[in-house]
Amino acid sequence: MMQEKMQDLIIEQIENDDLENAEHSIQEYCFEYGKDEFYYMASSDVLLANEEYDYVIELMNDALEDGIENDIVYERLGDAYFGLQDFENAIQNFKQCHLELDDPNLMHTIYMIGLSYFHLQDYDHAISYFEDVLLENETPEVLYNCAVSYLCIGKVSRAMDYFEKLLDNDYLIEPICQELIFTNCFDEADQIAQKTNMISSASLSRIKADYLFTNNRLDEALPYILEALKEINSDALKYNLASIYEKNNDFDNANILFHEIIENYELKDDEPFDFVLAHTEALKHLKISNIQYLRCLEPYVQDNCGAFTLLLKFALDHDLDDYQDYLLNDVNHAEPESDSEYIFYMMILLDIHLKHKRYEMVVDIFDHIPKEYQTYFLTHKLKALYQLEDYEGVIGMYDDVMPDGYNAIIILKACLKLERYSVSNRLFNDMLQVDPEKVEGKKIFWEYVVDHVDSSFNLE
Helix, strand or coil: CHHHHHHHHHHHHHHCCCHHHHHHHHHHHHHHHCCCHHHHHHHHHHHHHCCCHHHHHHHHHHHHHCCCCCHHHHHHHHHHHHHCCCHHHHHHHHCCCCCCCCCHHHHHHHHHHHHHHHHCCCHHHHHHHHHHHHHHCCCHHHHHHHHHHHHHCCCHHHHHHHHHCCCCCHHHHHHHHHHHHHCCCHHHHHHHHHHHCCCCHHHHHHHHHHHHHHCCCHHHHHHHHHHHHCCCCCHHHHHHHHHHHHHCCCHHHHHHHHHHHHCCCCCCCCCHHHHHHHHHHHHHHCCCCCHHHHHCCHHHCCCCHHHHHHHHHHHHHCCCHHHHHHHHHHCCCCCCCCHHHHHHHHHHHHHHHHHCCCHHHHHHHHHHCCHHHHHHHHHHHHHHHHHCCCHHHHHHCHHHHCCCHHHHHHHHHHHHHHCCHHHHHHHHHHHHHCCCCCCCCHHHHHHHHHHHCCCCCCCC
């Protein structure tokens, strides 16, 4: 009886999002009753809620070793791998569940398989699983992702059938129009906008302008930018327009717009990141690096890590070292909310520490970066190890950082320091074989070899 009461308490704590107390109660439960199935399931609930996916995988593998093998274990493994964006392993584990059973509880698993295929851009397989879910329940989320999948394989009519079922969901109208525009279905986006009257023609023009500008279709973007600016007060749009003028050698109109941007610091119709990007780029084009301009942008970076990183990058690029330190030490900013924000922030942070020769700090930061992100920062660690004269450490990173011409130069320099000719010979052979179209810096590497390696250097 006491065991059931304790289970009920833990379930209640998890359902109420009281995770700290739930974790404490689970530990007490384990002490009293051991690691039974309830312990493993409740623990995985807490770990998943805290996004501690590596620990979920470890825990569920322990459960399997203890003989607890059921659909929930494999579902939790799938959820954990999905959280780590390891979609192939997510699919493999989700498919261990008994999907052939007519069990409504399996709809989550079937949907997650479809979503995993969706993220792998295998839209045909994604659709087959989404359709299975839709036979049971047409939820907006599944309808939307199924429609986007059809759109991605060119079945626009089928996508529109599903989008039509979503028009009562006001919050989805703009995303639907965006998806249609991003696949060049401008007419269909116009149809949705006209049917729902939930998105203005100016907002629709802005989405089209952003899509075309991002894809370097500048002449096509121009009329949509001009149309959007009639109703939308956007410095980001003004910056895009100025960039088009500049590309067309209309420098007078470009500079007018750049000055107009930096004279206004009131955020109106832009997201903070786009607003700060427009201002820092305008300052760069006008060759202005006055800190007072940058201080005016600080109110807009505190809740947006990407915008904060733009200021940090501007300070780095313009050697504003004191302002750089001020940003890092005295300006509060939000944590990254996406992978791209995290990678951008860490990239600039490590660049700053490299610039200021804080090499041990670079290595320490790298070693604390989650493994799934470390691949983006390998060169930072490689450079830091070389500067710390840890040449063995540099050579030890060979398989992680190759092939890459710039990294190859650092490894070659370490080989020369230690006279590790077998590694250098492997390096030469590898760089001879790489495709210069696919590998960055091959030409730079061989130019370095010609300039710095003695002609009598041992080549086996």
